[in-house]
Amino acid sequence: MEIGKQIKKYRTEMELSQDGLAEKIFVSRQTISNWENNKNYPDVKSLLLLSSLFNVSLDILIKGDLEEMKEQIKKEDIDVFKHDRNIFSILMLGTILLPIPLVRFMGDIGFGIWGLIAVGSIYYAIRVEKHKKNFNIQTYREIITFLDGKNMDEREKNQEYGKRIYQKILLAIGSGLVTLVVAIVMIFILF
Known part of the structure; x- marks a missing residue:
């Protein structure tokens, strides 16, 4: 899976809107949209915040759901x-x-x-x-x-x-x- 799909997957599992996720990791809603559509990628700080928020390791967040693969x-x-x-x-x-x-x-x-x-x-x-x-x-x-x-x-x-x-x-x-x-x-x- 691509990281954008992972972000969207975990965001929807937590029942967060793009605005809600953006607020929790201190970015704009447009930034979340760009990540989910693979227009650009999160920086290291954002990845760490996403990993902590979603309660998944960076490895799984970046590489995708290993079990699914x-x-x-x-x-x-x-x-x-x-x-x-x-x-x-x-x-x-x-x-x-x-x-x-x-x-x-x-x-x-x-x-x-x-x-x-x-x-x-x-x-x-x-x-x-x-x-x-x-x-x-x-x-x-x-x-x-x-x-x-x-x-x-x-x-x-x-x-x-x-x-x-x-x-x-x-x-x-x-x-x-x-x-x-x-x-x-x-x-x-x-x-």
Whole structure:
């Protein structure tokens, strides 16, 4: 946030008019208006008076609401994660369902198209895994909590951390079973 927005935010929270704020920090109403519209900036003395009046640190007054900025970053991270996850899901579904129809109806060209879909699926799988590693989320519950924009307390994190090993084992077994089923279906269709 810019300092003008911060001044206006704290002034309205205190239910002060521009005149009221100007009177408390010994400047004119026009000066407050100029600050709030970013036409000019407060001097050090005025910043100290504003900080004291609003009961916020100079750092927060000048840099903006750090919590709000963190939430915005988190929202952007969540949106990127959701986008990559959706693309991965579509490509993975295509990788599983399209090899037989593509090869059957398009021959080698179909196989090439399927290869491109598989490569795209691998690329987005790597991106999703990087997101999960960056935010230290692995289990289903951790991912859902992250997507909701919430944080887990320490006890919940420890419970989920203990589940990670079992979920990896189940994921490996599930992937193997899906691969086996797809292979059997392909054998019956192609031969």
